[in-house]
Amino acid sequence: MISKVPDIPDLICFRYNPGPLRKGNKIIGNPVESKYGVSHDQIIDAYSQSIKLGVKRFGIHTMLASNELNYEYMVETTRMLLDIVERICEKLDITFEFINIGGGLGIPYAPDAKPFDLDSMASETARLFKKFKGINGWAPKLYMESGRYITGPHGVLVTSVINHKNTYRKYVGVDASMSALMRPGMYDAYHHIHIHGKEDSLLLKKADVMGALCENIDKFAVQRELPATVEGDILVIHDTGAHGHAMGFNYNGHLRPKELLLREDSSVELIRSAETMENYFSTLSFEPDTLTFEEI
Template sequence: MPMSKDFKVRLEPVIEEIAAHYGTPFHIYDEVGIRETGEALKRAFAGIEGFQEYYAVKALPNPKILQLMQEMGFGFDCSSIPELILSRNAGARGEQIMFTSNNTTLEEFNFAAQDGGCILNLDDISLLEKVPEMPELVCFRYNPGPRRTGNIIIGNPVEAKYGVTHDQLVEAYRRAQKLGACRFGLHTMVASNELDYTYMVETSRMLLELSTVVEKELGIRFEFVNIGGGFGIPYRPEQKPLDLQAMSQEITALFAQFKVEHGYAPRMVMESGRFMTGPHGVLVTRAINHKNTYRKYVGVDACMSSLMRPAMYDAYHHVEVVGGDERATEVIDLVGSLCENNDKFAVQRELPQIAEGDLLVIHDSGAHGHAMGFQYNGRLRPKELLLRADGRVELIRRAETNEDYFATNNFNADEFRPAGRG
């Protein structure tokens, strides 16, 4: 089910008060649900020695959320300087950070090496020559190409911009060895929002088999394999959740068998983002307008700058009308105020009849919601709130202001006349 029942029980009785106090729109996250999911993940993979989750910072890059992850003992998966700063500010150092590069600049490599460094996860063999100083621990992202199929979000691996090809993999590690690396990991990410747990089982099997191939060629014993993220959540009410228990049992068995056959087993790490926080966040917005033309439209005070997944991916997000359970229904488009026709949270959706002033709860905004926001059309990103375990509601990011929007127009004047222009 979208939005956990427990989160709904905690939020529903107080949502009107919260909206009256803070104003709409806002994202609100559930501390209890996030912690419960994190502990369930740790229990599920406790049978694999050294298991580690690296929370994908891109999913929900808020310092208070990262603090929860750090308190649960999780590391952080980063791919930019601001994400590295966020992770280090949360207390992570060294191998608690996985820096996955993608068309990485020299500035980014240098920053990643500072303040205790990180695990360097290289996206391409060509980057080896661009790393200023090769760390002792290096990982490569593997792209299986035609050996695996992706899913609808991540696409066909052959067409993906990510990763080292199958034929490049051994050579990538050989070159890394020559440049001074002496500790190694292996990473892949071939699915996104996948609900079929067997896909992750096969990904684990694939990485363990690859580690054997590389070890035979180069004598490398991998310290860890990183199966990536991609654990799905059920956005639609009819979808079944990912079977975490079955998945963990089968993956744990693969690692146990590998240890029997090889006398050791690498650690398993992952970088879940959506799975950790997605169901534990909602976007709360208020109905402000009705329009009847060729369709019926209900306008709200949020727009796709607050949650762009429906417009970008044609993604479904469940919508609930607060206090609307007993009302008659109608088919509408639920829309925002952006000057783009795809600024829609729901298209031809049957919902309880909505009155102006009603609160609407758009489910599963806890990952890739606020984080994917933007300022096009001068629409500003909303505030973020955290529903604490003791019932308090904490403002963890204020809404953007007009002053924020114009801040980058305040700078020291600078003009430059290139010599070649006369």
């Protein structure tokens, strides 16, 4: 049998899933239903087995919430990991190099949302580490994997109005689709939109802003109050610097857009070119070959 882990590493870090002990949030969901991590009842045994296999250095990871705006939730996650580390160390006589609370720090997508209170998180987290060190004589490092918090607010998706339709609702059709930004369709997520040059317009009407995919969830906004649009208007969809292009896809043969970097001196640099049909079909352009079972 081929071993999936041929070399036992020196350092191991399990992802801990507390199951019913914690509530997740809307994007990540209930930890009990999550595919991620080692369960509460398995975690001590997981480290015990790895010690027997020769592992010498230890870390622990978790990620229970995504786009969480309540800093206390993240403090609670640190507290949870420090508690479980204490329990594991007591049982197995090891120490931990780090705890990793994953990503999940939220950004205020809606104009009236309160920003994440990073200062309060930092001071309460530092207090927990100080207490841990006071009791145990040592403390692990704290690692985080925040992507959205760093890049999310610094990207926009720019798209043009290409058509309109009035049936049971008013629809504004744009030339981008959820293949460039799937958060609204996938999570019902809010992304603020402004129309270039109409920022101060007071005459607002409710409309759905639609992409062109053959999916009814391909909407950037649902029943959003927006100024009246005409074809050619430019819509700026905010906060797409994280989970935007990276979650892009090619359903219906939609090609992903180019990416531009706006520098502080106002110069603009092309940092990713727009996908072409040639890119799209590149994995199909080869001489057909018959594969043996081993080659598949």
